[in-house]
Amino acid sequence: MSVRPTRLPPSFSTVRQGATGNGGSLTQSFVLAAVTFAIGQLANLAFQIVLLKTLGATTYAVVGLAHLLLLTLIFLADLGYASLFLREDRNASHWLATWRCALGQRLLATLVLMSLALTGWVFYSDDQAGRQYLFSAAPASLFALFNFSAPLIAAGQRLRGLMAAQIAWPAGLLLWWPVSVGLPLSPAASAGLAVSLGYLTQAAVNFAMSGQRLLWLPLFGKGQVRSALHLCALSVSGTLHDRLTPFLLAPLAPGFMPVFLLLNHVLSGLSGVQGQLSRLLLGEASRAGGRQRIVAVASLLGWATVNVLLLGALAQSLDLPIEQRQWLALAGLLVLAWGLSASSGFLLLLLIGERREGQFVRPFFLGLGASAALQLMAAWSDATAFVLWARVVGMLLVMSVLLVLLRLRPGRWGLLALSGALATCAAAQTSWATGLAIMLAAPALIGLLGRRPCYLGPRRTGGMDE
Numbered sequence: 511m512s513v514r515p516t517r518l519p520p521s522f523s524t525v526r527q528g529a530t531g532n533g534g535s536l537t538q539s540f541v542l543a544a545v546t547f548a549i550g551q552l553a554n555l556a557f558q559i560v561l562l563k564t565l566g567a568t569t570y571a572v573v574g575l576a577h578l579l580l581l582t583l584i585f586l587a588d589l590g591y592a593s594l595f596l597r598e599d600r601n602a603s604h605w606l607a608t609w610r611c612a613l614g615q616r617l618l619a620t621l622v623l624m625s626l627a628l629t630g631w632v633f634y635s636d637d638q639a640g641r642q643y644l645f646s647a648a649p650a651s652l653f654a655l656f657n658f659s660a661p662l663i664a665a666g667q668r669l670r671g672l673m674a675a676q677i678a679w680p681a682g683l684l685l686w687w688p689v690s691v692g693l694p695l696s697p698a699a700s701a702g703l704a705v706s707l708g709y710l711t712q713a714a715v716n717f718a719m720s721g722q723r724l725l726w727l728p729l730f731g732k733g734q735v736r737s738a739l740h741l742c743a744l745s746v747s748g749t750l751h752d753r754l755t756p757f758l759l760a761p762l763a764p765g766f767m768p769v770f771l772l773l774n775h776v777l778s779g780l781s782g783v784q785g786q787l788s789r790l791l792l793g794e795a796s797r798a799g800g801r802q803r804i805v806a807v808a809s810l811l812g813w814a815t816v817n818v819l820l821l822g823a824l825a826q827s828l829d830l831p832i833e834q835r836q837w838l839a840l841a842g843l844l845v846l847a848w849g850l851s852a853s854s855g856f857l858l859l860l861l862i863g864e865r866r867e868g869q870f871v872r873p874f875f876l877g878l879g880a881s882a883a884l885q886l887m888a889a890w891s892d893a894t895a896f897v898l899w900a901r902v903v904g905m906l907l908v909m910s911v912l913l914v915l916l917r918l919r920p921g922r923w924g925l926l927a928l929s930g931a932l933a934t935c936a937a938a939q940t941s942w943a944t945g946l947a948i949m950l951a952a953p954a955l956i957g958l959l960g961r962r963p964c965y966l967g968p969r970r971t972g973g974m975d976e
Contacts, residue, residue: 539668539787539790539791540783540787542668542669542672542786542790543672543783543786543787543789543790544783544786546669546672546673546676546786547672547676547782547783547785547786549673549676549680550675550676550678550679550680551779551782553676553679553680553682553683554679556683557679557682557683557686557701557705558574558577560683560686561573561574561577561701562574564697564701565639565697565698569637569639569698572635572637572639572640573639573640573643573698573701575640576631576640576641576643576644576647577643577647577705579627579631579644580627580644580647580648580650580651580705583620583623583624583627583651584650584651584654586619586623586742586746587616587619587620587623587624587651587654587655588616588742589612589615589616589619589735589738589739589742590737590738590739590740590741590742590743590745591612591615591616591660591738592657592659592660593660593741593745593789593792593862594612594660594734594737594738594741595609595612595660595661595664596660596663596664596789596792596793597664597792597793597795597796597862597863597865598661598664599664600661600664600665606724606725607729607731607733608733608734609661609725610724610725610727610728610729611728611729611730611731611732611733611734611735612733612734612735612738613655613725613726613727613728613729614728614729614730614731614733615730615733615735615738616655617652617655617728618730620651620652620654620655623651624648624651627644628644628645628648631644638696638698639696639697639698640698642696642698642699642702643698643699643701643702644702645702646695646698646699646700646701646702646703646705646706647701647702647703647705647706648702648706649706649709649710650678650705650706650708650709650710653706653709653710653712653713654678654709654712654713655713656712656713656714656716656717656726657674657675657712657713657716658674658716658717658719658720658725659671659672659674659675659716659789660789661720662674662719663789663790663793664793666793668790670719671789672786672789672790674712674715674716674719675712677708677711677712677715678705678708678709678711678712679708680708681707681708681711681712682704682705682707682708682709682711683704683708685704685707685708685711686700686701686704689703689704689707690704736868737865737867737868740867740868740871741862741867743871744858744867744870744871744874747874747875747878748851748874748878751878751881751882751904754882754885755885755897755898755901756770756771756774758885758886758888758889758897759889759894759897759898762889762892762894762897763840763894765833765837766836766837766840766894769837769840769841770840770841770844773841773844773845774844777844777845777848780848780852781848781852784852784855784856787807788855788856788859791803791804791807791856791859792859792862792863795859795860795862795863795864796863796864800863801860801863804856804857804859804860805857805860805918805963805965806961806963807856808853808854808856808857808964808965809853809923809924809961809962809963809964809965810958810961811849811852811853811856812849812853812924812927812928812931812964813927813954813957813958813962813964814849814958815845815846815848815849815850815853815927815931816927816930816931816934816950816954816957816958817954817955817958818845818849819842819845819846819930819931819934819935820930820934820947820950820951820954822838822841822842822845822934822938823842823934823937823938823943823944823946823947824944824947824948825838826838826839826938826939826943826944827943827944835938835939836939838938839895839935839938839939840894840895840898842934842935842938843895843898843899843901843902843935844898846902846931846932846935847898847901847902847905849931850902850905850906850908850909851905851908853909853964854905854908854909854912857909857912857913857916857918857965858870858912860916861912861915861916866915869915870911870912870915873908873911873912873915874908874911876907877904877905877907877908877911878904878908880903880904880907881900881901881903881904881905881907882904884896884900884903884904885897885900885901885904887900888900902935913965917967918965918966918967919965919966919967920964920965920966921963921964921965921966923957923962923963923964924963924964924965924966926953926957927954927957927964928964930950930953930954933946933950934946934947934950
């Protein structure tokens, strides 16, 4: 498939003012993504708190692991189709067959993965509470197949589409009390059954929203499994790469780990909002206005990252202990790596919208592989900061390849944002870090508030593109 040059605006004020219609404004999209994500996550968190109080810390440690396993299996069994159907037109002649084939493939994946998980858990742990929870919650993985969120978003029904995927945990939390009171089950089994009923409620709502029973009769054919697996591979490998860093840092900087975990929790929440916002933007990625908004969001995120790093550099001027200054420097590297990763995630939507995500899989693996290798070398050398710098280098490699595939390039403002972020992190704990932060504060604020574009299309003769 030929690569089409992406035409980008000289600034993204037009995106803010002209982004109406089905997509809504950028601010509205962000608020909608954040609020709907918060509904599901807060209900899940409340569920876990009640579970902890009910079971006690010791029992919850095992049950919580079983809970994490269940969520991981639901994620893996989707096979990437949750993203793929955000770009598919439901009016296309092949859509129904593709959807039913996807349902059949996800059904097989769910049965295989859940069978392996239940069998493996029996050998892994003899804790009865963990077994009771996992086995009573296992039907939730089948009910999770009834998810019509992506087609609703692709059709422009943004609120209904986002809410359709956030019903399970509020419903499970509400149903837990009548289940525990009305049935003679153990607390762990009652909790697991409540999870299954929550996903059953979500399935019923999605079934009703789909308006067509034929959609839920699985077919067993090829469909678009190759494209779906490409998307799944990108997501899974990125998650595994993120999980590597804390295991390497733990023995090197045990005092920093509480800060890391708290900051990682905040960044994970922001990643969740990013995922929700990406679902809204991907549905418009094939249109010129949608592409402009995606680049606008990636640029805005880049400027926000720079400003957060500058605030951290200014904090270095406070009368802090040396250890806390070191923690601030390490935290800045984490924020920079996350900012690069999140910006790349938004830009990747352009590639997905052009159905070229397969071209990115191998370079993505190579970039993450280089990052992992450098992190391992730094950990072996007991170089804590270099572990995080290696993560930054990996994200820079990934973003560079992505820009080449998209035929984009960093403009003057983009180079300023990147060089400012790198310089701020490199200058951490030095005597001139505060001076650098003050010098960069004005252009960083101008870039953020003025919505300066970080990425530009190919140079065109006879015109100005910056």
